[in-house]
Amino acid sequence: MGLEQFKNRNVGTQNYRLLDLGETPKTGFGQFKQVAKRTFKGELFVGLWVTLREMINALFRGEMHTVKYPFEKLPISPRYRAIHDMLRLLESGHYRCIGCGLCEKICISNCIAMETRYDENQRKEVSEYTINFGRCIFCGYCAEVCPELAIVHGPRYENASEQRAGFSLFEDMLTPIDKLNLQQEYDGFGAVTPYADENIKKTPLAY
Amino acid sequence: MEATALGIVIKAIIILAIISAIAGFGTYLERKVLAFMQRRLGPMHVGPYGLLQILADGIKLFTKEDIIPQNANRLIFGIAPAITAATAFIALAGVPVFPDFTIPEFIPLLGGTFVPSVAADINIGILFVLGMMAAGLYGPLLAGMAQANKWGIIGAARTAIQFLSYEVVTGLSILAPIMIVGSLSLVDFNNYSSDHAWLMFTQPVAFVLFLIAGFAETNRTPFDLLEHEAEVVSGYATEYSGMRWGMFFIGEYANMITISILAAVVFMGGYNDLFFLPGWLAVLLKISFVFFFMLWVRAAWPHVRPDQLMWLCWKVLMPIAVINVVVTGIVMMV
Ligand code: SF4
Numbered sequence: 001m002g003l004e005q006f007k008n009r010n011v012g013t014q015n016y017r018l019l020d021l022g023e024t025p026k027t028g029f030g031q032f033k034q035v036a037k038r039t040f041k042g043e044l045f046v047g048l049w050v051t052l053r054e055m056i057n058a059l060f061r062g063e064m065h066t067v068k069y070p071f072e073k074l075p076i077s078p079r080y081r082a083i084h085d086m087l088r089l090l091e092s093g094h095y096r097c098i099g100c101g102l103c104e105k106i107c108i109s110n111c112i113a114m115e116t117r118y119d120e121n122q123r124k125e126v127s128e129y130t131i132n133f134g135r136c137i138f139c140g141y142c143a144e145v146c147p148e149l150a151i152v153h154g155p156r157y158e159n160a161s162e163q164r165a166g167f168s169l170f171e172d173m174l175t176p177i178d179k180l181n182l183q184q185e186y187d188g189f190g191a192v193t194p195y196a197d198e199n200i201k202k203t204p205l206a207y
Numbered sequence: 208m209e210a211t212a213l214g215i216v217i218k219a220i221i222i223l224a225i226i227s228a229i230a231g232f233g234t235y236l237e238r239k240v241l242a243f244m245q246r247r248l249g250p251m252h253v254g255p256y257g258l259l260q261i262l263a264d265g266i267k268l269f270t271k272e273d274i275i276p277q278n279a280n281r282l283i284f285g286i287a288p289a290i291t292a293a294t295a296f297i298a299l300a301g302v303p304v305f306p307d308f309t310i311p312e313f314i315p316l317l318g319g320t321f322v323p324s325v326a327a328d329i330n331i332g333i334l335f336v337l338g339m340m341a342a343g344l345y346g347p348l349l350a351g352m353a354q355a356n357k358w359g360i361i362g363a364a365r366t367a368i369q370f371l372s373y374e375v376v377t378g379l380s381i382l383a384p385i386m387i388v389g390s391l392s393l394v395d396f397n398n399y400s401s402d403h404a405w406l407m408f409t410q411p412v413a414f415v416l417f418l419i420a421g422f423a424e425t426n427r428t429p430f431d432l433l434e435h436e437a438e439v440v441s442g443y444a445t446e447y448s449g450m451r452w453g454m455f456f457i458g459e460y461a462n463m464i465t466i467s468i469l470a471a472v473v474f475m476g477g478y479n480d481l482f483f484l485p486g487w488l489a490v491l492l493k494i495s496f497v498f499f500f501m502l503w504v505r506a507a508w509p510h511v512r513p514d515q516l517m518w519l520c521w522k523v524l525m526p527i528a529v530i531n532v533v534v535t536g537i538v539m540m541v
């Protein structure tokens with residue numbers, strides 16, 4: 001694509017349409033004519049029809065929009081950053097975290113605290129790992145920095161609590177060993193949302 | 208058959224019990240219909256399909272603290288809601304709510320009592336009903352002025368202008384049908400439409416004017432200036448809480464029912480048999496339709512400004528109503 005083509009791409013493909021608003025009446029008689037026209041044009045009945053149509057659609061065509069929230073939940077985007085999950089290796093079932101401490105270091109609100117030690121095979125082992133969700137701002141740096149894709153953001157967004165400090169321990173966030181086959185990889189930052197093509201319009205570069 | 212005092216008392220109790228129940232149920236219907244029109248579900252969780260929601264609301268209204276603001280005129284503040292609710296029910300005394308019936312003989316004590324369709328079949332029925340509903344506007348007016356609140360004052364001022372505007376139109380619009388029927392009694396209206404075409408078709412202008420004025424009278428949406436939340440917080444009801452507030456709304460819904468009944472009886476053929484439908488069912492359907500129409504309009508149309516309401520009533524509707532009366536008179540003379 002040449003530069004000229006590049007600059008002109010996606011410009012003017014939208015069909016902008018000027019609304020025909022007519023002229024504002026200036027004389028008294030003009031105003032009267034406008035009132036009479038609007039009265040007998042039946043615009044009010046258009047309004048009535050629109051609401052009735054929506055009612056029919058909602059009741060009989062299944063277009064009800066209500067989601068009964070605590071009982072029904074909408075799917076959320078894979079990019080959503082909610083309460084963290086600790087993932088396991090799929091083959092061995094061992095947790096992925098290698099205790100490198102990068103997440104603790106990068107956390108800008110200092111809410112990750114961890115302790116590690118060498119186990120009998122001289123491997124790093126996580127002995128304590130806690131996230132204070134009262135402080136976490138869900139920035140996602142920890143998930144981004146993790147070299148092992150061990151700490152990720154999960155879909156649990158209901159994190160209201162009765163007190164400011166709320167701690168989550170390593171075991172609470174770790175995928176339960178019997179749910180290993182259900183473990184979902186986190187697409188993370190920059191992951192395209194599902195149906196992105198339908199939902200996103202390109203930004204025009206020039207007008 | 209002659210209506211005895213006992214029959215009238217029974218009728219009054221029936222009206223009071225059933226209409227206040229329906230008025231409460233009306234709030235449920237309104238929320239449901241508005242919700243459906245906005246593709247929502249409305250109340251769903253109290254009882255099946257939220258049917259018991261009014262019960263929950265009732266408990267809430269009855270147990271809420273009854274607050275009287277410091278600088279309010281306590282006496283008038285207390286009386287005002289009663290005016291709205293009482294006049295709404297007094298107005299219902301003059302309209303035929305159900306057909307006549309006689310209590311079956313096998314019921315002890317009351318057996319054989321004739322219960323008339325109208326609690327008080329006074330010969331000026333329609334004037335009485337409209338007059339009572341107009342008197343009901345004293346409720347918001349006094350409430351707004353008694354509560355020492357600026358929104359209340361604005362609500363009261365709006366009540367006054369609304370009252371002055373629509374009342375003329377109601378009277379004039381109903382005048383043409385009255386001339387045709389030659390009586391003010393609602394029973395005569397009903398009998399008239401049993402052997403003539405519905406007045407809705409012979410007097411379409413009067414019908415439309417009456418509906419518009421009826422919306423203003425019950426302060427429903429295109430004309431709900433008195434308590435429009437977006438502009439005057441809650442208008443005349445700003446300082447009200449608990450059951451006093453509830454009384455305003457029972458009054459409003461009872462008024463809606465009255466207007467629906469009036470429209471059904473005067474313009475839409477009343478409780479005469481319609482094709483295969485028995486009279487009581489026909490009138491119920493008509494009343495429900497007018498009631499539904501009020502909710503429908505609330506969902507569809509924006510409301511007008513106070514000055515637009517005055518402009519509409521005085522400069523447009525009143526001349527049309529007068530012309531309608533004159534034309535009707537000329538046609539009747541010729
Ligand atoms: S999301 Fe941000 S604030 Fe929360 S633990 Fe990770 S790095 Fe810290």
Ligand code: SF4
Nearest residue numbers: 097098100101103146
């Ligand atoms: S960055 Fe990842 S691997 Fe390193 S300590 Fe944190 S969770 Fe474990």
